[in-house]
Amino acid sequence: MITTTDLKVKLIDGLGLEDIEVDEIGDDMALFGDDGLGLDSVDAIEITLIVEKEFGVKIKDAGEESGVFSTPNTLVTYINENK
Amino acid sequence: MKIYDMDKKCYVDIAHIKNPTTKVEQLSEALYCYENEIFDIIYDKAQPALKAHVESFSEDFLKQVEMQFLYFTSGTTGTPTGVYKTKLNSKKQAQAFIDTLPKDMKFNRIVTTVPFVHIYGVDIGGVVAKEMDIDVWVKENFIPEELAREANVDGTLVVTTPLFIKALNRIKKDTKFSGAYFITSTAPLSLEDAKEFKESYGSSVMQLFASTENGIMAYKVDDETILKAYDCVEIGESDNMLNISSPFVAQKILNDTIEKVELPFQTEDIVEILSEHEFKLLGRSSSLAKVAGKRISTLQIEAIVEGLECVECALVKVRKDAKALRDEILDIYIESSRDIKQKELKEILKKVFGSMHIVFKLHNGMIITKSSVGKKIGFKEKN
Numbered sequence A: 001m002i003t004t005t006d007l008k009v010k011l012i013d014g015l016g017l018e019d020i021e022v023d024e025i026g027d028d029m030a031l032f033g034d035d036g037l038g039l040d041s042v043d044a045i046e047i048t049l050i051v052e053k054e055f056g057v058k059i060k061d062a063g064e065e066s067g068v069f070s071t072p073n074t075l076v077t078y079i080n081e082n083k
Numbered sequence B: 001m002k003i004y005d006m007d008k009k010c011y012v013d014i015a016h017i018k019n020p021t022t023k024v025e026q027l028s029e030a031l032y033c034y035e036n037e038i039f040d041i042i043y044d045k046a047q048p049a050l051k052a053h054v055e056s057f058s059e060d061f062l063k064q065v066e067m068q069f070l071y072f073t074s075g076t077t078g079t080p081t082g083v084y085k086t087k088l089n090s091k092k093q094a095q096a097f098i099d100t101l102p103k104d105m106k107f108n109r110i111v112t113t114v115p116f117v118h119i120y121g122v123d124i125g126g127v128v129a130k131e132m133d134i135d136v137w138v139k140e141n142f143i144p145e146e147l148a149r150e151a152n153v154d155g156t157l158v159v160t161t162p163l164f165i166k167a168l169n170r171i172k173k174d175t176k177f178s179g180a181y182f183i184t185s186t187a188p189l190s191l192e193d194a195k196e197f198k199e200s201y202g203s204s205v206m207q208l209f210a211s212t213e214n215g216i217m218a219y220k221v222d223d224e225t226i227l228k229a230y231d232c233v234e235i236g237e238s239d240n241m242l243n244i245s246s247p248f249v250a251q252k253i254l255n256d257t258i259e260k261v262e263l264p265f266q267t268e269d270i271v272e273i274l275s276e277h278e279f280k281l282l283g284r285s286s287s288l289a290k291v292a293g294k295r296i297s298t299l300q301i302e303a304i305v306e307g308l309e310c311v312e313c314a315l316v317k318v319r320k321d322a323k324a325l326r327d328e329i330l331d332i333y334i335e336s337s338r339d340i341k342q343k344e345l346k347e348i349l350k351k352v353f354g355s356m357h358i359v360f361k362l363h364n365g366m367i368i369t370k371s372s373v374g375k376k377i378g379f380k381e382k383n
Helices: A004-014 A042-057 A071-083 B025-037 B048-055 B087-099 B119-132 B144-151 B163-172 B192-199 B296-308 B342-353
Strands: B004-005 B011-012 B040-042 B068-073 B081-085 B109-112 B135-138 B157-158 B180-184 B205-209 B215-223 B226-230 B232-240 B241-245 B252-256 B259-262 B265-275 B278-283 B290-291 B294-297 B311-320 B330-336 B360-363 B366-370 B376-381
Touching: A004 A042, A004 A071, A042 A071, A042 B144, A042 B163, A071 B241, B004 B025, B025 B040, B025 B068, B025 B135, B040 B205, B048 B215, B068 B119, B087 B119, B109 B119, B109 B144, B119 B135, B119 B157, B119 B205, B119 B215, B119 B226, B144 B157, B144 B163, B157 B163, B163 B180, B163 B192, B232 B265, B265 B330, B296 B311, B296 B330, B296 B342, B311 B366, B311 B376, B330 B376, B342 B360
Parallel strands: B004 B135, B040 B068, B109 B135, B109 B157, B157 B180, B180 B205, B330 B360, B330 B366
Antiparallel strands: B004 B011, B068 B081, B081 B252, B205 B215, B215 B226, B226 B278, B232 B241, B241 B265, B252 B259, B265 B278, B290 B294, B311 B330, B366 B376
16 A cells, blocks of 8 residues: 655655655645646646556546645555555 | 547547637637637636736727737747737748648647647637638646557657656657657757657658747758758848848737737847758757856857867756856856866857856766756756
8 A cells, every 4th residue: 555655755856846845745635736746737647657657557637626736545445555 | 630639539620619728629719719810818727826917908999900829929038029920920830831841741640748828729720720710629637648558559640748758758658659750849859859859760850940029930840950940931140140141030019009910020130141041059048148248159169168078967056146257157057077177168158159248156076967858957966
């Protein structure tokens, strides 16, 4: 099982978020938008590649309705369900 | 010609939409204005400073007779520039672009990953589709796997950016896109990435060299290094900077005031002209550093350093030193199998730049960190 901490470590490393600590990212914090981590659509593409490389899970669609990319929790749920 | 909304899985009408927010709405509004010759102001409203800048003008002031589109770009100096285009600018440009597409391919749709808040999206994603009378497929947020599925359909013209080419290279699907053709915007796509894409997917990438002010100027395909100017584009240079005369150049430009554009239009792109219609791009304004009073490209210096056999990767950062007499100092971070000496690099740079005094500091023993799509994002010490 992948934990949100595992994911956050990989995101910080892969997205070059060197000024952010794991503890600063809440499990239910929005990944995108000004109110959350502030990632953008390019980061979303990066995340799909990070998830595939680090956890061996392909994200096959952006899943706007299911909100895969919403928070660390939703992303980890998707990874664990598809691993 | 219709717009297909991939999120809602339906075709949508081209219609007048006040304050469009989604990509589908943006395209619909731009094409409605184009069809009906209604003046339209196009810019990225998600940028607060740009929005405030545009809104600081009255619409009556901005509206100009016979103009079709007014694009606002971020500008190289930090102050947004307004660029006026006529319908004829866009129409002629679309035809010139269409003429360069491979003759042995028949396209029945455009799939685009780009937004319609810049000239690239509107003119290449929208107006080209209109002139070719083929549908445009639009999705708010694409991820590489989704684009791979669409590119697998024969007759697809993919209008995208180098980012997606790199991303598709990373996911390495066991499939070919030989019935599709890719177009990318001006942002640089490395020769290695272009070559890898062609080898992996059997599909070509046409890379456009364009700007809002000039429209499309030239193009190259796959790992070609020489840019070919479009037939009706005349190229020239002044102080190694490209200048352009063509029917695609903007009619008027708004900085502090609205001014008519005189031809040839001077760009800040550093080029080497090879023939009447061919040139090599050495650097672009976005990566320019002012050294010894002249503008040189940090990308060009990275390429020079990376040309050394022992160098894996180089990253050049510009350090401004207000106290120093010289404008900028270059920090050059190097990942290599041996240390590069200051004197050694100085000699090499001298061969390229002559007697120009380039002040730089070498940082050997580094690892250049990259994002998963290959973009250099930083550096760290090797051990």
